[in-house]
Amino acid sequence: MTAATMLDTYREVVTPEGVPLQLRAAGPLPRAVAWLVDLAIRGAALMLLSFPLMLLDELGRGIYLALMFLLNWAYAIVLEAVWGQTLGKRAMGLRVIARDGAPVGWSGAVTRNLLRTVDMLPFGYAVGLVSSLFDAHGRRLGDLVAGTLVVHGDASPRHAPATIDSALPPPVPLQPQEQSAVIAFAERAPLLSPARQQELAGIVTPLTETDGQVGVLRLYAMANWLLGRR
Structure with a gap:
């Protein structure tokens, strides 16, 4: 005790x-x-x-x-x-x-x-x-x-939503459902643990062309670009 x-x-x-x-x-x-x-x-x-x-x-x-x-x-x-x-x-x-x-x-x-x-x-x-x-x-x-x-x-x-100011165009054209998935990740991922964010970002490594936290940040930036925050 x-x-x-x-x-x-x-x-x-x-x-x-x-x-x-x-x-x-x-x-x-x-x-x-x-x-x-x-x-x-x-x-x-x-x-x-x-x-x-x-x-x-x-x-x-x-x-x-x-x-x-x-x-x-x-x-x-x-x-x-x-x-x-x-x-x-x-x-x-x-x-x-x-x-x-x-x-x-x-x-x-x-x-x-x-x-x-x-x-x-x-x-x-x-x-x-x-x-x-x-x-x-x-x-x-x-x-x-x-x-x-x-x-x-x-x-x-435990994790407050992060603010990402940069915008990055996807390296390849994305289908509407793929665009929605990237935007959904940017909206929900800040509420997840860093390890879980990186795990989800790792699924689309061919899109981000990297992994780890850098891949997470690139997905945020792509979401900004898709939302017109350029």
């Missing part, structure tokens, strides 16, 4: 589109604060609703118990599935995502929240706390089973 585990750690994931993200995983402390905020919100909602429900006697008690159940379980499931965060997580700048950086979805939200019953054992979220302390990315058992991760909301692509 390290100090980083107690606080926050970084995890790199590659999205289904092939974009690498550096995600700052949330440690137990900010997650605990978010949980307390959600607890206070649920408690305040129940307290406010209890006053008018007291006037309904038995019916009011039944409605109160139903609302208590919904706030304890549906609250987190619905908000995480729809928005990726509860109000407490939003206040702390946290978000729940799938392991590949995609939205958590209903399946992940239901699984991770139902397994709170295990994480809460034997008391005070002891099992969940131990799990998050020993996991490199602060995941409790519910996250491990659901394949989810709680991260800070500042996740962004």
